[in-house]
Every structure is written in C-alpha cells, then in structure tokens.
Amino acid sequence: MTTAPLRKDAARNWERIVTIARALVDQGAPLQLNDVAHRAGLGVATVYRHFPSPEALLETVAAPCLEDLADHGKQALADADPWRALEGFLSRVLEAQLTDAALPPVAAALVDALPRTTELKEALASAGTELLDRARDAGAVRRDLTARDLVPLMCGIAHAVNVHGGTPADKTGTAHRYLDTLLEGLRPAPLNE
Numbered sequence: 001m002t003t004a005p006l007r008k009d010a011a012r013n014w015e016r017i018v019t020i021a022r023a024l025v026d027q028g029a030p031l032q033l034n035d036v037a038h039r040a041g042l043g044v045a046t047v048y049r050h051f052p053s054p055e056a057l058l059e060t061v062a063a064p065c066l067e068d069l070a071d072h073g074k075q076a077l078a079d080a081d082p083w084r085a086l087e088g089f090l091s092r093v094l095e096a097q098l099t100d101a102a103l104p105p106v107a108a109a110l111v112d113a114l115p116r117t118t119e120l121k122e123a124l125a126s127a128g129t130e131l132l133d134r135a136r137d138a139g140a141v142r143r144d145l146t147a148r149d150l151v152p153l154m155c156g157i158a159h160a161v162n163v164h165g166g167t168p169a170d171k172t173g174t175a176h177r178y179l180d181t182l183l184e185g186l187r188p189a190p191l192n193e
Contacts (some may be wrong), residue, residue: 014050015041025102030152045130066120069096073127075166084142086131089185090154093128094175097158099168101144104158142188153182 021038024031031054037047051057072092082190096103112118129147136143153185157178 010050013042013046015098016042017047017050017057018060021061022102025058025061028078029103033057042086051153053113055109058102059106059112059117061115062100063107063116063120065100065103066117066124068108069093070120073124073131076131077127077134082131082138082156082161086141089128089131090183091176091179092180093124094154094163095172097154098161098171099174104155108155135148140186141186145186157182 017036017040019137020036021031024036024039031034033047033051033054034044034055037044042048051060069092076085076089079088097107106112106117109122112121125147128150132141132145132150134149135141136145157175160178161175164171164174166174
C-alpha cells in the first residue's frame, strides 16, 4: 500500500515536527506531543494527525539510524571475511547506540508503533544473526555464542559507556576498548595440543 505524497504545507509541518522531536530527544527531554506542537508553533491536532503517539514520533526520529544500520548489515554480509564482517557490524551498532539517543529506546521497545520500525528491526536482527552464524561456522567465534547473547552484551557495553560519562571522544574510545575486550572473549579457546 502506498501513501499519497503530502501537500507542501503538510510536508513542512511534518518536517518541523520531526526536527523539534529530534532536538528534544538529543537533549534527553521527554517526547510529549503537546510540547512538540507548542514548540513547532502548530496545533496539537496537526501533530496528532501526523503522529498518533509519542512512540510513533520517536520511531520516525530513529528511522534514519535504523535504515543506516540495516544497510550496513547488508554490506557486512557481502564481506568474505566472517570475523571482520561481524566485528565491523558490531562496532557500527555500538557507535549508533551511543550517538543516536532515539535508537536505544526504540530498539528496546517490545512493541513497535510503526510497521516500518518492525521491518527495520527484523532486518537488523537477521543480519546480526547471519553474521554471527557465518563467524561461528568459520570457527572465528565460540560455538556456544548465540545471537540472543549478543544483544544484551552490546546493550551492556553501551550502558557502561554512558554511565562512565565523559566527552563524546572519551565515550567513543571507551566503547571501542570495551568492544575489543568483548570481541576477544568471543573468540574460541585455543585447542590444547
């Protein structure tokens, strides 16, 4: 099902709403549709016409990041080196968790407001699972590691980095150090000869 393009004024309003929401999310402020309408200089009904819930608006704000990660997952699957592909994918996911404040709550939500969000999250999960399976099949990753293990491990790293604090550069350096440590732990133990 396709949707008709928005009229120019409706498209401007949609863009203004999303821009305000992005700024609020980046500031760590709660996303309330009445507040967004006030800040955008629009009627509340206009905001609700575009976004029936704060979750739908938050998912719209997170969509570009999810799309980028899903595309990166597809590109990683084309890499002939399973370990490098998995490592690069996990690094990109971690960086996105730290740089896009909309991503963690959307990724953690058990129910999605928008079908597109569900589609993107499924594509991302599928790419991650396939990358892990390839690395495991190649002997580059412990045999007992599952995709269900990776999600909380990656979330744990992001949480630890955010708790650790510091400048964005500090967080990035810490995140990569923690990820390197995790990746070392994913490697299979050497065989005793």
